[in-house]
Amino acid sequence: MAIVRRSEKRDAILRLIQQTDCHPSADWVYQQMKDTYPGLSLGTVYRNLKQLSELNIIRRVGVIQGQERFDRETRPHAHFICNRCGLVLDLPDQEPGQGFVQACSEQYGFVVEGHEFNLCGLCADCKKIMKLEELQS
Amino acid sequence: MAIVRRSEKRDAILRLIQQTDCHPSADWVYQQMKDTYPGLSLGTVYRNLKQLSELNIIRRVGVIQGQERFDRETRPHAHFICNRCGLVLDLPDQEPGQGFVQACSEQYGFVVEGHEFNLCGLCADCKKIMKLEELQS
DNA sequence: TTGCTTAATAAGAAAAATTACTCTTTACAA
DNA sequence: TTGTAAAGAGTAATTTTTCTTATTAAGCAA
Numbered sequence: 001m002a003i004v005r006r007s008e009k010r011d012a013i014l015r016l017i018q019q020t021d022c023h024p025s026a027d028w029v030y031q032q033m034k035d036t037y038p039g040l041s042l043g044t045v046y047r048n049l050k051q052l053s054e055l056n057i058i059r060r061v062g063v064i065q066g067q068e069r070f071d072r073e074t075r076p077h078a079h080f081i082c083n084r085c086g087l088v089l090d091l092p093d094q095e096p097g098q099g100f101v102q103a104c105s106e107q108y109g110f111v112v113e114g115h116e117f118n119l120c121g122l123c124a125d126c127k128k129i130m131k132l133e134e135l136q137s
Numbered sequence: 138m139a140i141v142r143r144s145e146k147r148d149a150i151l152r153l154i155q156q157t158d159c160h161p162s163a164d165w166v167y168q169q170m171k172d173t174y175p176g177l178s179l180g181t182v183y184r185n186l187k188q189l190s191e192l193n194i195i196r197r198v199g200v201i202q203g204q205e206r207f208d209r210e211t212r213p214h215a216h217f218i219c220n221r222c223g224l225v226l227d228l229p230d231q232e233p234g235q236g237f238v239q240a241c242s243e244q245y246g247f248v249v250e251g252h253e254f255n256l257c258g259l260c261a262d263c264k265k266i267m268k269l270e271e272l273q274s
Numbered sequence: 275t276t277g278c279t280t281a282a283t284a285a286g287a288a289a290a291a292t293t294a295c296t297c298t299t300t301a302c303a304a
Numbered sequence: 305t306t307g308t309a310a311a312g313a314g315t316a317a318t319t320t321t322t323c324t325t326a327t328t329a330a331g332c333a334a
Contacts, residue, residue: 005301005310026292041313046292048311063200066291066321078233080247091241096215096231101256104228109261110217116255119238124246142282142329163320178285183320185283203293203319 004055009040010048017058017072023079023088025067061088062118076115082123084130091119141192146177147185154195154209160216160225162204198225199255213252219260221267228256 016032017024024032030045049070052058061069061079065086071079078091094117101112122130153169154161161169167182186207189195198206198216202223208216215228231254238249259267 002310003302007301007311009312039313042291043293043314044312050293063205063291068200068292080241080245080249083250089245094233094237096254096256100231104217104256108217108226109264110256111259111264112217112256113220113258115257117233117252118254119233119241119247119249119252121250122248127246127248139282140330144283144329146284176285179319180286180321181284187321205320 004051007048009037009044010052012037013045013048014052014057017052017070021072021090023061023069023071025069027067062116064088078117078119080119080121080123082126083120084122084126087123087126089123093117141188144185146174146181147189149174150182150185151189151194154189154207158209158227160198160206160208162206164204199253201225215254215256217256217258217260219263220257221259221263224260224263226260230254 012033013029016029022028026042026045026049029049030040030042033045034040049058049068053060053070056074059071059074061071062081063069064081069088071088071090073090075093076095077093080089080091081087096115096117101115104110105112149170150166153166159165163179163182163186166186167177167179170182171177186195186205190197190207193211196208196211198208199218200206201218206225208225208227210227212230213232214230217226217228218224233252233254238252241247242249
């Protein structure tokens with residue numbers, strides 16, 4: 001990988017992500033920053049998010065309702081994702097059994113570098129709303 | 138959800154996915170079908186893939202190298218994803234402990250409808266290629 | 275069966291999200 | 305200070321979703 005040079009924009013993007021627990025999207029970052037950095041390009045946000053996740057400084061969560069979401073926490077942990085409102089919540093890690101990774105590596109010859117584990121469903125708020133809608137129909 | 142009507146295009150899309158184990162992308166499906174169905178629209182492929190996965194007839198795997206991939210197998214199972222070549226491989230299910238789902242549901246009030254579990258890394262072929270590249274540099 | 279009704283489906287265009295590319299600016303080492 | 309390559313802005317291209325209008329599948333009545 002190429003040398004990584006210091007950059008004001010990247011520092012600011014990272015600071016912003018570190019300060020929130022909302023698992024931001026690229027556009028959220030852009031909207032938050034564009035007043036302070038008027039010349040900021042959305043492409044720059046995307047490029048730096050990609051770079052930061054490749055450097056394992058932040059982490060990709062996955063595409064939720066059409067937008068990639070990111071996570072300041074790189075240590076292994078699971079996520080809950082609400083299918084209705086798009087909420088992302090950190091959960092304590094659900095480690096794949098060490099035996100499982102070992103077996104896959106041996107059987108198929110893989111190098112396993114990481115894992116992602118997401119539960120999907122309805123969050124508490126959306127659960128209530130769905131119940132209301134049922135009653136009304 | 139709305140009533141689902143029979144449709145020639147959707148049947149053909151589903152048949153195609155059932156016949157392969159390559160975890161296709163929308164564009165792969167489109168490329169395979171466009172000769173047989175000259176008027177086929179890429180939008181139709183996307184709409185039907187979305188609908189089939191909402192009906193739980195196929196399953197979304199996730200975005201890999203910029204493209205969403207799909208899986209004919211809807212029963213719970215894990216995936217291995219190669220970060221270098223984009224290979225997707227089915228693995229036997231790594232069930233989240235029933236206790237884990239139960240605990241999340243109770244603690245946060247979630248309704249957990251499903252889970253996705255992916256191992257990421259290098260497949261056997263890419264492992265060899267990376268080794269070669271190391272030797273050459 | 276035949277024709278009518280309606281709502282799902284399709285095509286095509288447009289919008290949105292993301293990535294790639296080109297050219298300019300800038301960080302940093304020699 | 306200067307040479308270099310990384311980083312940025314802006315634009316274009318790609319992938320995916322959404323919207324509009326026309327078509328068509330399927331239930332119902334005659």
